[in-house]
Amino acid sequence: MKNLSIIRKCPECRKLFALSKGQTTEIAREDTRVVESLTQPHLKGELHQMATYHVAGERITYATEYVCRHCGKTQIVETSKVNKK
Numbered sequence: 001m002k003n004l005s006i007i008r009k010c011p012e013c014r015k016l017f018a019l020s021k022g023q024t025t026e027i028a029r030e031d032t033r034v035v036e037s038l039t040q041p042h043l044k045g046e047l048h049q050m051a052t053y054h055v056a057g058e059r060i061t062y063a064t065e066y067v068c069r070h071c072g073k074t075q076i077v078e079t080s081k082v083n084k085k
Ligand SMILES: [Zn+2]
Pocket: 010, 011, 012, 013, 014, 015, 018, 068, 069, 070, 071, 072, 073
């Protein structure tokens, strides 16, 4: 999951470290495919091979509210994560 602490600056008043994290809501969930890669053992005389395959997964999108303690503006930040099923 993405690190939400990277959002440290209010886009409105430009104050640093002013945003306090509010509610996180799940807003979407969709089926997707997750790419897995599998590295083959290195065999003598053969090229290093990388095999990729797909597994079933789901992408979940969240909206997180950040409220500025200085100007009171609310920012909505969307993040998503992909889980293997
Ligand atoms: Zn602000």
